[in-house]
Amino acid sequence: MLTSVTSAEAGRWRTERTPYLREVMQALSAASRVERVVLIKGAQLGGTEAGLNWLGYVIHHAPGPMLLVQPTVEGAKRVSKQRIDALIESCPALSERVKDPRSRDSGNTQLMKEFPGGVVILTGANSAVGLRSMPVRYLFLDEVDGYPGDADGEGDPVALAMQRTVTFINRKIYLCSTPTIKGFSRIEAAYLESDQRVYEVPCDHCGQYSPILWRDIRWPEGRSEEAAWRCPHCGGLHPEHRKPALLAAGRWTPRAAGDGKTAGFHLSSLYSPWLTWAEIAQEHQAVKDDPVRLKVWVNTKLAETWEDRDGESLDAEGLMARREAYGPAAPASVAVLTCGVDVQDDRIELEVVGWGRDEESWSIDYKVLWGDPSAPQLWDELDAYLSQRFAHETLAQGLAIEAACIDTGGHHTLSAYAFCRGKERRRIWAIKGGAGKKPIWPKRPSKANKGRVSLFTIGVDAAKEAIYARLKKVGPGPGAMHFPLDRDAEYFEQLTAERIRTRYVKGFPQRFWWKPDGRRNEALDCRVYAYAALHGLLSMGLNLNRRVEALPQAPAVRAQTVGQVVVATPTTPSPRRRMAISSNYI
Structure with missing residues (x-):
């Protein structure tokens, strides 16, 4: 259930609004043999919400110890208060299993949620103590590119968190993040180890499947509000109102063999139901001449890393x-x-x-x-x-x-x-x-x-x-x-x-x-x-x-x-x- 506190569209979750997340969530289920799920994403796509759905699924259907890591401890507390507590309160199946935090010995605190058969621990990547607290079967690493390079002098926080799962042969790990700088992006490195799936949609005109890429977003000169997707095969144009139908008919296509255990998904904001192609195009027009703001746009809208020339000097x-x-x-x-x-x-x-x-x-x-x-x-x-x-x-x-x-x-x-x-x-x-x-x-x-x-x-x-x-x-x-x-x-x-x-x-x-x-x-x-x-x-x-x-x-x-x-x-x-x-x- 989505509440007005956490979502612009309150009410029961509907996967048909974000059909590209269906396969992501299926890979996170106990029925899937996938061990690691990687989502490299742009803004306004529902990637974190898919992880919270997974958290609810664990509490309800596949209980076990779970660790949820945010970039900082303060961020973990904020997610707990604003999103997880709202999720539990709004869903009867979860509120029955996680006691009211106001009751004595409820096991429901800001950084810990106990339920029959398991527990959810929340921590920050800047806390080595939190990262090595206990063995876990499920690991949710959110916004991994925002993690520090070292946790309290004890090493890489992702490696520390991964070590918590080694005793479980049926472990499940979810890495979700917007990318940052090429060569330093954890989420990009994880995606490149995966089968590198892209979401393809069928053309209304020729029926060929293609991913929605920025180079194929076109608009008449001076009228970016008319931005549309052009099929790279036949040149057929698809206006914004066709996006829901395109997404519903889409499919994930792997582009690499991967390691056999990791499913990787790449999603740019061009697929978002809440951001139009026109809005993304207009933002690009506003930032394209400023490298600082363009870098943010590339990271958050195209879900691509920014290539920075290491060591480049200025004259x-x-x-x-x-x-x-x-x-x-x-x-x-x-x-x-x-x-x-x-x-x-x-x-x-x-x-x-x-x-x-x-x-x-x-x-x-x-x-x-x-x-x-x-x-x-x-x-x-x-x-x-x-x-x-x-x-x-x-x-x-x-x-x-x-x-x-x-x-x-x-x-x-x-x-x-x-x-x-x-x-x-x-x-x-x-x-x-x-x-x-x-x-x-x-x-x-x-x-x-x-x-x-x-x-x-x-x-x-x-x-x-x-x-x-x-x-x-x-x-x-x-x-x-x-x-x-x-x-x-x-x-x-x-x-x-x-x-x-x-x-x-x-x-x-x-x-x-x-x-x-x-x-x-x-x-x-x-x-x-x-x-x-x-x-x-x-x-x-x-x-x-x-x-x-x-x-x-x-x-x-x-x-x-x-x-x-x-x-x-x-x-x-x-x-x-x-x-x-x-x-x-x-």
Whole structure:
């Protein structure tokens, strides 16, 4: 049973809404000889819901010990409260077997659900204790590409969890996830070991079966709302309203022999009953020029890994040649200013960044405040700087810095805490960097520090990946990064100082950021902190594009190159040119 808490379509589960999940769930049943089921999927497809159906089936029909693993313990608690408890309460067959958690000795807690003949244990991949708690017959690994590379120093969490099932000859393992980066994606690696099934649908015109692929989604130029699937065999078009019939008549076709024990299923969001081809096409049009957002689209909509060139370096000289003639006033397209502050032994370095539509950015100012960070004078100077307004091309009152992130994780930590204390209303935030799979901005701060301040642990790896991807983008547009003429060679050397490298921990690859000895990276750190400050504002409800739309209109500019310097000059509006026809247009 689906409840309104967990689903947009409350009521009894109907497999005909997602016919592609029928074979997935059959493979999870006790009647199937398949030992491991792998689902590499996009968004809005019901993959996790299929796993919860399996959980209900285990409780009702094939009891035994089961372990359900989420990326974090907090995530496991949330799934337990919001989804599993709702599932049990809404289904009489399950509520009869799992006692009310309010009754004494019910065996029903947030991370454990006992029932006749078995138990469901929930844990996070970041908890080695939870992963080696007990032998289990059933193992549900949800969103495995979100797991950390190492669980409390005891090794790969997937390997630890798998070890719990070795004593059961009739074990069943379900791995379900959206993929991430090629070569580091656990779900892709598991799928490649399987028989690699794809879901094929029959053409209305020629009857040939084919998978629904992005390259076959077509629409008239400028009318992505009319996106349709084109048969790759005969070219016949199938509009959106034909999707339910196509899915109902579809079939799974293996593309490899596999290991004989693993059934692998690949599903992109193009099959989703809740996402139209038009919506997916429109989202692609919005993100295709921004590598950061395009990566998310490829992962979550196409269910494909993003190929990242490991160790690729950026050319500092090439970036310097792309400097532009703007300033000292912020360009007319800038709607929000943030600041990143890096604290060193004898100075404070900071960068003010202006943000425009789709996170296009302009470096507004880079400053070094020399002095002793253990003395109050330097912090007073920083306070005065953060309080000033910056000139703007079209706003007479200029712009203020709306948020600033102050690094407290390195030098003069207590002094940085003292400066940030009491300034949260001004959105001057104390931060420290956290490596690994962390979001750029955390859901909540911690006060477990000597300064008793709200301390935000930001995901520096994710921020650096976003910045480096956008530095490779040439020209204006979503995510583009602009730099003024006064940025010197040292600035660009620092901005590109680090590299992504791969190391193997207990046989498993892990990505990490490496800085050569002797290289400085303060400019990169300041940009990371300024970007994190933007994400802090976004978490508070800032709509960046709407803020841009509210700016006063300014004359359009045309970029031209003078030597190796890009110069922006006013120009008169020209008629909108017809969009070039791409491979996705009919």
